[in-house]
Amino acid sequence: MVSSASKQVFSFVLLLSLFHFSSAARSLAETNSDQTQQPILFQYHNGPLLTGKISINLIWYGKFKPSQRAIVSDFITSLSTSSPSINQPSVATWWKSIKKYYLSNAKKTSSLSLSLGNQVLDESYSLGKSLSVGTHIKQLAAKGGQRNAINVVLTSSDVLIDGFCSSRCGTHGSSKSSFIRGKSSKFAYIWVGNSETQCPGQCAWPFHQPIYGPQTTPLVAPNNDVGVDGMIINLASLLAGTVTNPFGNGFYQGPKEAPLEAASACPGVYGKGAYPGYAGDLLVDATTGASYNANGLSGKKYLLPALFDPSTSTCSTLV
DSSP states (O other): OOOHHHHHHHHHHHHHHHHHHOSSOOOGGGOOOGGGTOOOOOEEOSOOOOOEEEEEEEEEESOOOHHHHHHHHHHHHHTTOOOTTSOSSBHHHHHHTTHHHHHHOTTOOOOEEEEEEEEEEETTOTTOSEEOIIIIIHHHHTTSOOSSEEEEEEEOTTOEETTBTTTBSEEEEEEEOOOBTTBOOEEEEEEEEOOTTTOHHHHSTTSSOOSSSOOOOOOBOTTSOHHHHHHHHHHHHHHHHHHHSTTSSSEEBSOTTSOBOTTTTSTTOOSTTOBTTBOOSOEEOTTTOBEESEEOGGGOEEOOOOEEETTTTEEEOOO
């Protein structure tokens, strides 16, 4: 029998895990625990998925080192790179599981191909250091291409965003593009913040001790950067949500205003055997001691979230 104290720890850590991926706070009572493998009521809401050749444009807002930008850009490129020189499990293998959403789509949606697009640097903080998602993030996202694109806004650790840390680590959405040949359409965008100095216990777990729950030893970040490695986790989750639910009427569970999507439906799960407060059985680099579950380009390693498998209604991990 589970004690009352254990239940409280379980509940809180699960809620903390949900915080990593959801763009808004969710009630714990509305979620299903992956650990008990209860069937998740994941539904397709008949809207479009992103298809065709999509460029991922990166808008860097604030100060980022070249090495930090390389961690993210190599991750994006690794999504579609299946070179034999990359060890398994790979980032590309993780991303291929997204195809199951396209196969399970009754409309038989065509395939998706991602590539790294343009990179925009805004190191002068053109909009200041205190931004809102509804206005400023959309404004920054519009700096990327607005046709066949996902524009990713990445904010540095000294930039304050409304709701950052208190209710979200990032978010995704859509915005209207500029008029092209007399027509306006929607483009998808993602925002992720660097939590290193503001809230690593909330947005960079398991590379930092959580604010609440069991205070286990943090894992060593695979690229030796707690903030950016945490950004990769959140970016990966939001990218999966963006392509499968770009305009709020694709695949998700729960209310439209705070949906659980392809990755956020599997909170805090990175490897087999995961449970609240434990990321799962991961690979460990023999030299650095870093924990990871996916190999990428240039010898980089990443920790990527489990993805909900629509064919089995369970959370699927790489390791």
